[in-house]
Ligand SMILES: O=C(O)Cc1cc(O)ccc1O
Protein backbone atom coordinates (compact mmCIF):
# COMPACT_ATOMS: atom_id res chain seq x y z
CA UNK A 1 0.00 0.00 0.00
CA UNK A 2 2.76 2.44 0.87
CA UNK A 3 5.56 1.01 -1.20
CA UNK A 4 6.64 -1.09 1.78
CA UNK A 5 7.32 1.95 3.93
CA UNK A 6 4.27 1.39 6.11
CA UNK A 7 6.03 -1.75 7.35
CA UNK A 8 7.88 0.49 9.78
CA UNK A 9 4.68 2.13 10.97
CA UNK A 10 1.76 1.30 13.22
CA UNK A 11 -1.58 0.63 11.57
CA UNK A 12 -4.23 1.76 14.04
CA UNK A 13 -7.69 0.24 14.58
CA UNK A 14 -9.46 2.72 12.29
CA UNK A 15 -6.89 1.97 9.54
CA UNK A 16 -4.75 5.08 9.92
CA UNK A 17 -0.99 4.78 9.77
CA UNK A 18 1.28 6.45 12.30
CA UNK A 19 5.01 6.40 12.94
CA UNK A 20 6.34 3.70 15.29
CA UNK A 21 8.34 6.46 16.97
CA UNK A 22 5.10 7.41 18.74
CA UNK A 23 5.52 5.95 22.24
CA UNK A 24 5.42 7.08 25.87
CA UNK A 25 2.76 8.30 28.30
CA UNK A 26 1.20 10.76 25.87
CA UNK A 27 1.70 8.59 22.79
CA UNK A 28 0.09 10.12 19.78
CA UNK A 29 -0.01 13.73 20.99
CA UNK A 30 2.23 16.78 21.17
CA UNK A 31 1.84 19.17 24.12
CA UNK A 32 1.16 22.90 23.93
CA UNK A 33 -1.43 25.49 22.99
CA UNK A 34 -1.01 27.23 19.62
CA UNK A 35 2.54 25.94 19.23
CA UNK A 36 4.24 25.70 15.90
CA UNK A 37 4.14 21.90 15.74
CA UNK A 38 5.81 19.57 13.28
CA UNK A 39 5.15 15.88 12.78
CA UNK A 40 5.65 13.20 10.15
CA UNK A 41 4.25 9.67 9.85
CA UNK A 42 6.99 8.65 7.40
CA UNK A 43 10.64 9.56 7.92
CA UNK A 44 11.75 12.56 5.89
CA UNK A 45 8.27 13.41 4.64
CA UNK A 46 8.45 16.90 6.15
CA UNK A 47 10.58 19.35 4.16
CA UNK A 48 13.11 21.19 6.27
CA UNK A 49 13.93 24.87 5.81
CA UNK A 50 11.16 25.57 3.33
CA UNK A 51 7.46 24.96 2.77
CA UNK A 52 7.18 24.38 -0.97
CA UNK A 53 10.04 22.33 -2.42
CA UNK A 54 9.98 21.94 -6.16
CA UNK A 55 9.26 18.25 -5.57
CA UNK A 56 8.23 16.86 -2.17
CA UNK A 57 9.55 13.61 -0.68
CA UNK A 58 7.52 10.45 -1.43
CA UNK A 59 5.75 12.29 -4.27
CA UNK A 60 3.60 14.18 -1.77
CA UNK A 61 1.76 17.39 -2.56
CA UNK A 62 2.33 20.49 -0.41
CA UNK A 63 -0.80 22.40 0.63
CA UNK A 64 -1.49 25.23 3.06
CA UNK A 65 -4.57 25.30 5.30
CA UNK A 66 -5.17 28.88 6.48
CA UNK A 67 -7.24 29.35 9.64
CA UNK A 68 -6.83 33.11 9.72
CA UNK A 69 -6.44 35.76 7.02
CA UNK A 70 -2.94 35.69 5.51
CA UNK A 71 -2.33 39.09 7.05
CA UNK A 72 -3.70 38.46 10.56
CA UNK A 73 -1.37 39.87 13.26
CA UNK A 74 1.49 37.53 14.08
CA UNK A 75 0.16 36.46 17.51
CA UNK A 76 -3.13 35.40 15.93
CA UNK A 77 -1.96 34.16 12.56
CA UNK A 78 -2.67 30.44 12.13
CA UNK A 79 -1.88 28.15 9.25
CA UNK A 80 -0.65 24.65 8.70
CA UNK A 81 1.37 23.16 5.86
CA UNK A 82 0.23 19.67 4.88
CA UNK A 83 2.23 17.15 2.84
CA UNK A 84 -0.37 14.84 1.40
CA UNK A 85 -0.93 12.01 -1.05
CA UNK A 86 -3.34 14.10 -3.10
CA UNK A 87 -4.17 17.81 -2.86
CA UNK A 88 -7.57 18.63 -1.33
CA UNK A 89 -8.99 19.55 -4.72
CA UNK A 90 -9.04 15.78 -5.32
CA UNK A 91 -11.11 15.29 -2.17
CA UNK A 92 -14.15 17.12 -3.45
CA UNK A 93 -16.19 16.88 -6.64
CA UNK A 94 -19.48 18.45 -7.61
CA UNK A 95 -21.66 19.35 -4.67
CA UNK A 96 -25.26 18.34 -4.10
CA UNK A 97 -27.30 19.95 -1.38
CA UNK A 98 -28.53 17.53 1.29
CA UNK A 99 -30.88 17.84 4.24
CA UNK A 100 -29.52 17.53 7.76
CA UNK A 101 -32.72 18.67 9.43
CA UNK A 102 -31.68 18.76 13.07
CA UNK A 103 -28.46 20.74 12.59
CA UNK A 104 -29.47 24.41 12.45
CA UNK A 105 -27.44 27.57 12.00
CA UNK A 106 -28.01 31.17 13.03
CA UNK A 107 -29.94 33.20 12.16
CA UNK A 108 -32.66 30.71 12.90
CA UNK A 109 -35.59 32.30 14.67
CA UNK A 110 -38.64 30.07 14.75
CA UNK A 111 -41.74 32.29 15.03
CA UNK A 112 -43.57 29.58 17.00
CA UNK A 113 -40.91 29.35 19.68
CA UNK A 114 -40.41 31.66 22.64
CA UNK A 115 -36.74 32.02 23.56
CA UNK A 116 -37.37 34.57 26.29
CA UNK A 117 -37.27 32.60 29.50
CA UNK A 118 -35.27 30.40 31.81
CA UNK A 119 -35.18 26.87 30.48
CA UNK A 120 -33.96 23.50 31.61
CA UNK A 121 -33.90 20.11 29.92
CA UNK A 122 -33.46 16.55 31.10
CA UNK A 123 -30.84 14.61 29.14
CA UNK A 124 -31.83 14.03 25.53
CA UNK A 125 -32.04 10.21 25.19
CA UNK A 126 -29.59 8.64 22.76
CA UNK A 127 -32.26 6.21 21.52
CA UNK A 128 -31.54 3.17 19.40
CA UNK A 129 -31.85 4.66 15.91
CA UNK A 130 -28.81 4.79 13.63
CA UNK A 131 -27.17 8.17 14.19
CA UNK A 132 -23.78 9.38 13.08
CA UNK A 133 -21.87 12.49 14.10
CA UNK A 134 -23.71 14.32 11.29
CA UNK A 135 -27.24 12.97 11.59
CA UNK A 136 -27.08 12.79 15.40
CA UNK A 137 -26.37 16.50 15.90
CA UNK A 138 -29.35 18.16 17.63
CA UNK A 139 -29.21 21.95 17.70
CA UNK A 140 -30.59 23.43 20.90
CA UNK A 141 -29.84 27.13 20.40
CA UNK A 142 -28.41 29.48 17.79
CA UNK A 143 -26.99 32.99 18.25
CA UNK A 144 -25.57 35.60 15.91
CA UNK A 145 -25.14 34.91 12.19
CA UNK A 146 -23.15 32.19 10.50
CA UNK A 147 -22.76 34.29 7.34
CA UNK A 148 -21.13 37.23 9.06
CA UNK A 149 -19.09 34.85 11.24
CA UNK A 150 -20.38 36.00 14.61
CA UNK A 151 -22.10 33.99 17.29
CA UNK A 152 -22.52 30.32 17.94
CA UNK A 153 -24.84 27.35 18.12
CA UNK A 154 -25.17 24.85 20.92
CA UNK A 155 -25.90 21.23 20.14
CA UNK A 156 -26.36 17.89 21.80
CA UNK A 157 -24.80 15.01 19.87
CA UNK A 158 -26.27 11.52 19.97
CA UNK A 159 -24.08 8.98 18.19
CA UNK A 160 -24.80 5.28 17.78
CA UNK A 161 -22.84 4.58 14.58
CA UNK A 162 -19.32 5.20 13.33
CA UNK A 163 -18.90 7.08 10.08
CA UNK A 164 -17.74 4.58 7.46
CA UNK A 165 -16.13 5.84 4.28
CA UNK A 166 -17.76 9.10 5.22
CA UNK A 167 -16.04 12.38 6.09
CA UNK A 168 -17.12 15.81 7.21
CA UNK A 169 -15.90 19.33 7.48
CA UNK A 170 -17.46 22.56 8.60
CA UNK A 171 -16.45 25.66 6.68
CA UNK A 172 -18.70 27.60 9.04
CA UNK A 173 -17.23 26.92 12.37
CA UNK A 174 -14.81 25.59 14.87
CA UNK A 175 -16.39 22.87 17.05
CA UNK A 176 -15.80 22.58 20.78
CA UNK A 177 -16.78 19.04 21.75
CA UNK A 178 -17.71 18.17 25.36
CA UNK A 179 -18.40 14.43 25.80
CA UNK A 180 -20.80 13.45 28.55
CA UNK A 181 -21.23 9.70 27.92
CA UNK A 182 -19.17 7.33 25.78
CA UNK A 183 -15.94 7.71 23.86
CA UNK A 184 -15.33 9.22 20.43
CA UNK A 185 -12.45 8.84 18.02
CA UNK A 186 -11.78 11.74 15.65
CA UNK A 187 -9.75 10.53 12.67
CA UNK A 188 -8.69 13.85 11.18
CA UNK A 189 -6.44 15.02 8.38
CA UNK A 190 -3.88 15.98 11.02
CA UNK A 191 -4.05 12.78 13.11
CA UNK A 192 -6.18 10.97 15.65
CA UNK A 193 -7.86 12.35 18.77
CA UNK A 194 -9.38 9.88 21.23
CA UNK A 195 -11.86 11.60 23.47
CA UNK A 196 -13.83 10.64 26.57
CA UNK A 197 -15.94 12.39 29.20
CA UNK A 198 -13.98 14.93 31.30
CA UNK A 199 -11.99 15.83 28.19
CA UNK A 200 -12.80 18.35 25.44
CA UNK A 201 -11.68 18.63 21.83
CA UNK A 202 -11.48 21.51 19.40
CA UNK A 203 -11.91 20.71 15.71
CA UNK A 204 -10.94 23.72 13.62
CA UNK A 205 -12.88 25.17 10.72
CA UNK A 206 -12.15 23.41 7.44
CA UNK A 207 -10.45 20.31 8.84
CA UNK A 208 -11.73 17.05 7.33
CA UNK A 209 -12.48 14.18 9.70
CA UNK A 210 -14.45 11.05 10.43
CA UNK A 211 -15.93 10.24 13.85
CA UNK A 212 -15.86 6.66 15.11
CA UNK A 213 -17.30 5.02 18.19
CA UNK A 214 -14.61 2.86 19.83
CA UNK A 215 -17.09 1.11 22.15
CA UNK A 216 -20.74 2.07 22.60
CA UNK A 217 -23.10 4.95 21.89
CA UNK A 218 -22.02 8.43 22.85
CA UNK A 219 -23.69 11.63 23.94
CA UNK A 220 -22.32 15.06 24.64
CA UNK A 221 -22.45 18.74 23.88
CA UNK A 222 -21.01 20.87 21.10
CA UNK A 223 -20.42 24.58 20.92
CA UNK A 224 -20.19 25.61 17.29
CA UNK A 225 -18.17 28.81 17.10
CA UNK A 226 -18.85 30.90 14.00
CA UNK A 227 -16.45 33.63 15.07
CA UNK A 228 -12.82 34.15 15.92
CA UNK A 229 -11.08 31.04 17.26
CA UNK A 230 -11.01 29.94 20.87
CA UNK A 231 -7.95 31.16 22.71
CA UNK A 232 -6.59 30.95 26.23
CA UNK A 233 -7.87 33.82 28.38
CA UNK A 234 -5.37 36.39 29.62
CA UNK A 235 -4.68 35.63 33.28
CA UNK A 236 -4.10 39.26 34.33
CA UNK A 237 -2.81 39.50 37.89
CA UNK A 238 -3.14 35.71 38.32
CA UNK A 239 0.17 35.59 36.47
CA UNK A 240 1.82 32.91 34.39
CA UNK A 241 0.20 29.78 35.85
CA UNK A 242 -3.10 28.12 36.83
CA UNK A 243 -6.46 27.95 35.07
CA UNK A 244 -5.79 26.01 31.84
CA UNK A 245 -2.04 25.58 31.39
CA UNK A 246 -0.80 25.47 27.78
CA UNK A 247 1.14 22.20 28.10
CA UNK A 248 -2.04 20.31 28.97
CA UNK A 249 -3.43 20.89 25.48
CA UNK A 250 -2.58 17.96 23.21
CA UNK A 251 -2.38 18.05 19.47
CA UNK A 252 -2.27 14.78 17.47
CA UNK A 253 0.77 13.51 15.61
CA UNK A 254 0.48 12.91 11.88
CA UNK A 255 -1.39 9.77 10.78
CA UNK A 256 -2.70 8.99 7.32
CA UNK A 257 -4.71 6.57 5.22
CA UNK A 258 -3.89 5.44 1.71
CA UNK A 259 -7.21 3.77 1.02
CA UNK A 260 -9.18 3.40 -2.18
CA UNK A 261 -12.91 3.27 -1.41
CA UNK A 262 -15.95 5.12 -2.63
CA UNK A 263 -16.29 7.82 0.01
CA UNK A 264 -18.78 10.53 0.83
CA UNK A 265 -17.61 13.94 1.96
CA UNK A 266 -20.21 16.14 3.67
CA UNK A 267 -19.55 19.85 3.97
CA UNK A 268 -21.33 22.40 6.12
CA UNK A 269 -21.12 25.75 4.38
CA UNK A 270 -23.12 28.91 5.27
CA UNK A 271 -25.56 26.83 7.29
CA UNK A 272 -26.28 24.38 4.49
CA UNK A 273 -25.07 20.85 3.95
CA UNK A 274 -23.66 19.41 0.76
CA UNK A 275 -22.29 16.05 -0.26
CA UNK A 276 -19.69 15.06 -2.78
CA UNK A 277 -18.30 11.62 -3.66
CA UNK A 278 -14.69 10.59 -4.21
CA UNK A 279 -12.92 7.26 -4.65
CA UNK A 280 -10.39 7.37 -1.80
CA UNK A 281 -9.95 8.52 1.78
CA UNK A 282 -9.23 12.24 2.14
CA UNK A 283 -7.27 11.60 5.36
CA UNK A 284 -4.01 11.43 3.45
CA UNK A 285 -1.75 13.95 5.19
CA UNK A 286 1.56 12.14 5.79
CA UNK A 287 3.34 15.06 7.47
CA UNK A 288 2.46 18.56 8.58
CA UNK A 289 3.78 21.57 10.38
CA UNK A 290 2.07 24.67 11.68
CA UNK A 291 -0.13 26.10 14.39
CA UNK A 292 -3.62 25.53 12.96
CA UNK A 293 -4.64 22.18 14.34
CA UNK A 294 -7.15 20.08 16.24
CA UNK A 295 -6.43 19.51 19.90
CA UNK A 296 -7.79 18.03 23.10
CA UNK A 297 -7.65 19.02 26.74
CA UNK A 298 -8.29 17.07 29.93
CA UNK A 299 -10.63 19.14 32.11
CA UNK A 300 -9.15 17.45 35.19
CA UNK A 301 -5.95 19.40 34.58
CA UNK A 302 -7.79 22.72 34.99
CA UNK A 303 -6.43 24.51 38.06
CA UNK A 304 -9.26 26.67 39.44
CA UNK A 305 -8.48 29.91 41.22
CA UNK A 306 -11.20 31.32 43.46
CA UNK A 307 -12.22 33.05 46.66
CA UNK A 308 -9.81 32.17 49.47
CA UNK A 309 -11.27 34.54 52.04
CA UNK A 310 -14.75 35.85 51.29
CA UNK A 311 -17.39 36.48 48.59
CA UNK A 312 -18.12 34.74 45.31
CA UNK A 313 -16.19 35.98 42.26
CA UNK A 314 -17.66 36.27 38.78
CA UNK A 315 -17.64 32.92 36.95
CA UNK A 316 -15.21 34.33 34.39
CA UNK A 317 -12.55 33.23 36.91
CA UNK A 318 -13.29 29.68 35.67
CA UNK A 319 -12.81 30.40 31.94
CA UNK A 320 -11.03 27.58 30.13
CA UNK A 321 -11.13 29.05 26.63
CA UNK A 322 -12.46 32.30 25.24
CA UNK A 323 -13.42 33.21 21.69
CA UNK A 324 -13.12 36.99 21.27
CA UNK A 325 -15.82 39.03 19.54
CA UNK A 326 -13.78 42.06 18.54
CA UNK A 327 -15.16 44.08 21.47
CA UNK A 328 -12.57 43.98 24.19
CA UNK A 329 -13.51 41.89 27.21
CA UNK A 330 -16.81 40.84 25.64
CA UNK A 331 -16.52 37.33 24.34
CA UNK A 332 -18.28 35.82 21.40
CA UNK A 333 -18.08 32.71 23.61
CA UNK A 334 -16.53 31.91 26.95
CA UNK A 335 -16.19 28.25 27.80
CA UNK A 336 -16.38 28.10 31.60
CA UNK A 337 -15.82 25.09 33.86
CA UNK A 338 -17.31 24.42 37.28
CA UNK A 339 -15.25 21.52 38.57
CA UNK A 340 -14.70 19.96 42.00
CA UNK A 341 -12.94 22.41 44.30
CA UNK A 342 -12.61 23.66 47.85
CA UNK A 343 -15.16 26.16 49.11
CA UNK A 344 -13.55 28.15 51.90
CA UNK A 345 -15.03 31.65 51.78
CA UNK A 346 -15.93 32.99 55.24
CA UNK A 347 -19.10 34.90 56.20
CA UNK A 348 -20.20 34.52 52.57
CA UNK A 349 -23.05 33.13 50.56
CA UNK A 350 -20.96 30.55 48.69
CA UNK A 351 -23.25 29.38 45.84
CA UNK A 352 -23.74 31.59 42.76
CA UNK A 353 -25.60 34.79 43.60
CA UNK A 354 -28.86 35.92 42.04
CA UNK A 355 -28.16 37.86 38.91
CA UNK A 356 -29.18 39.21 35.51
CA UNK A 357 -26.57 39.14 32.77
CA UNK A 358 -26.29 40.83 29.39
CA UNK A 359 -24.50 37.69 28.19
CA UNK A 360 -26.56 34.53 27.74
CA UNK A 361 -25.63 31.40 29.62
CA UNK A 362 -26.11 27.86 28.37
CA UNK A 363 -24.99 25.26 30.89
CA UNK A 364 -24.51 21.50 30.64
CA UNK A 365 -23.93 18.97 33.37
CA UNK A 366 -21.14 16.45 32.67
CA UNK A 367 -21.55 14.76 36.04
CA UNK A 368 -22.42 15.44 39.67
CA UNK A 369 -24.41 18.09 41.47
CA UNK A 370 -24.32 21.81 40.67
CA UNK A 371 -24.36 23.94 43.81
CA UNK A 372 -27.01 26.43 42.62
CA UNK A 373 -29.38 23.63 41.59
CA UNK A 374 -29.09 20.57 43.84
CA UNK A 375 -32.18 19.04 42.18
CA UNK A 376 -33.27 18.88 38.57
CA UNK A 377 -30.03 19.79 36.77
CA UNK A 378 -28.90 16.23 36.20
CA UNK A 379 -25.87 14.81 34.33
CA UNK A 380 -26.59 15.14 30.61
CA UNK A 381 -29.06 17.94 31.34
CA UNK A 382 -28.93 21.50 30.00
CA UNK A 383 -30.10 24.87 31.22
CA UNK A 384 -30.41 28.21 29.46
CA UNK A 385 -30.54 31.59 31.15
CA UNK A 386 -30.91 33.96 28.27
CA UNK A 387 -29.85 37.59 27.90
CA UNK A 388 -30.98 39.73 30.87
CA UNK A 389 -33.12 37.03 32.42
CA UNK A 390 -32.85 36.70 36.18
CA UNK A 391 -31.71 33.45 37.72
CA UNK A 392 -29.79 32.03 40.65
CA UNK A 393 -30.05 29.39 43.34
CA UNK A 394 -33.29 27.50 43.81
CA UNK A 395 -34.88 27.60 47.25
CA UNK A 396 -32.99 24.59 48.62
CA UNK A 397 -29.68 25.95 47.42
CA UNK A 398 -30.49 29.37 48.88
CA UNK A 399 -31.41 27.94 52.27
CA UNK A 400 -28.36 25.69 52.29
CA UNK A 401 -26.02 28.50 51.24
CA UNK A 402 -27.52 30.80 53.89
CA UNK A 403 -27.15 28.30 56.72
CA UNK A 404 -24.17 26.04 55.94
CA UNK A 405 -21.32 26.14 58.47
CA UNK A 406 -18.50 28.37 57.30
CA UNK A 407 -15.89 25.60 57.40
CA UNK A 408 -13.81 24.43 54.43
CA UNK A 409 -15.96 22.16 52.29
CA UNK A 410 -14.80 20.05 49.38
CA UNK A 411 -17.32 20.19 46.57
CA UNK A 412 -16.51 16.73 45.26
CA UNK A 413 -17.41 14.64 42.22
CA UNK A 414 -18.85 17.40 40.09
CA UNK A 415 -18.29 18.98 36.67
CA UNK A 416 -20.52 21.40 34.77
CA UNK A 417 -19.74 23.89 32.03
CA UNK A 418 -21.16 27.04 30.51
CA UNK A 419 -21.17 28.34 26.93
CA UNK A 420 -21.60 32.05 27.61
CA UNK A 421 -22.12 34.34 24.64
CA UNK A 422 -22.67 38.06 24.19
CA UNK A 423 -25.58 37.22 21.85
CA UNK A 424 -29.09 36.13 22.78
CA UNK A 425 -29.65 32.44 22.14
CA UNK A 426 -32.69 31.34 20.15
CA UNK A 427 -34.28 27.97 20.83
CA UNK A 428 -34.77 25.59 17.95
CA UNK A 429 -38.03 23.80 17.42
CA UNK A 430 -36.25 20.65 18.61
CA UNK A 431 -35.30 22.32 21.91
CA UNK A 432 -38.78 23.75 22.45
CA UNK A 433 -40.91 20.84 21.32
CA UNK A 434 -38.98 17.56 21.03
CA UNK A 435 -36.26 17.65 23.68
CA UNK A 436 -37.27 16.84 27.28
CA UNK A 437 -37.93 20.41 28.39
CA UNK A 438 -38.80 20.75 32.09
CA UNK A 439 -42.00 22.76 31.99
CA UNK A 440 -41.85 23.39 35.71
CA UNK A 441 -38.27 24.74 35.79
CA UNK A 442 -39.27 28.34 36.56
CA UNK A 443 -41.20 27.07 39.59
CA UNK A 444 -37.89 26.27 41.32
CA UNK A 445 -37.86 29.85 42.62
CA UNK A 446 -41.58 29.86 43.64
CA UNK A 447 -41.05 28.90 47.22
CA UNK A 448 -38.44 31.57 47.91
CA UNK A 449 -40.13 33.48 50.67
CA UNK A 450 -40.22 37.12 51.61
CA UNK A 451 -38.13 37.38 54.76
CA UNK A 452 -38.18 41.15 55.07
CA UNK A 453 -40.51 42.46 57.78
CA UNK A 454 -39.23 46.00 58.12
CA UNK A 455 -37.32 45.32 61.31
CA UNK A 456 -33.51 45.23 61.42
CA UNK A 457 -31.60 42.03 62.10
CA UNK A 458 -30.65 38.75 60.46
CA UNK A 459 -33.72 36.69 59.55
CA UNK A 460 -33.97 32.91 59.75
O1 LIG B 1 -25.92 31.06 36.49
C1 LIG B 1 -25.10 30.19 36.76
O2 LIG B 1 -25.35 29.24 37.48
C2 LIG B 1 -23.66 30.36 36.29
C3 LIG B 1 -22.96 31.27 37.20
C4 LIG B 1 -22.16 30.78 38.21
C5 LIG B 1 -21.55 31.61 39.11
O3 LIG B 1 -20.79 31.10 40.07
C6 LIG B 1 -21.74 32.98 39.02
C7 LIG B 1 -22.52 33.49 37.98
C8 LIG B 1 -23.12 32.63 37.08
O4 LIG B 1 -23.84 33.10 36.05
Ligand SMILES: [Fe+2]
Pocket residue numbers: 355357361385391
Ligand atom coordinates in the same frame (compact mmCIF):
# COMPACT_ATOMS: atom_id res chain seq x y z
FE1 LIG C 1 -25.76 32.83 35.60
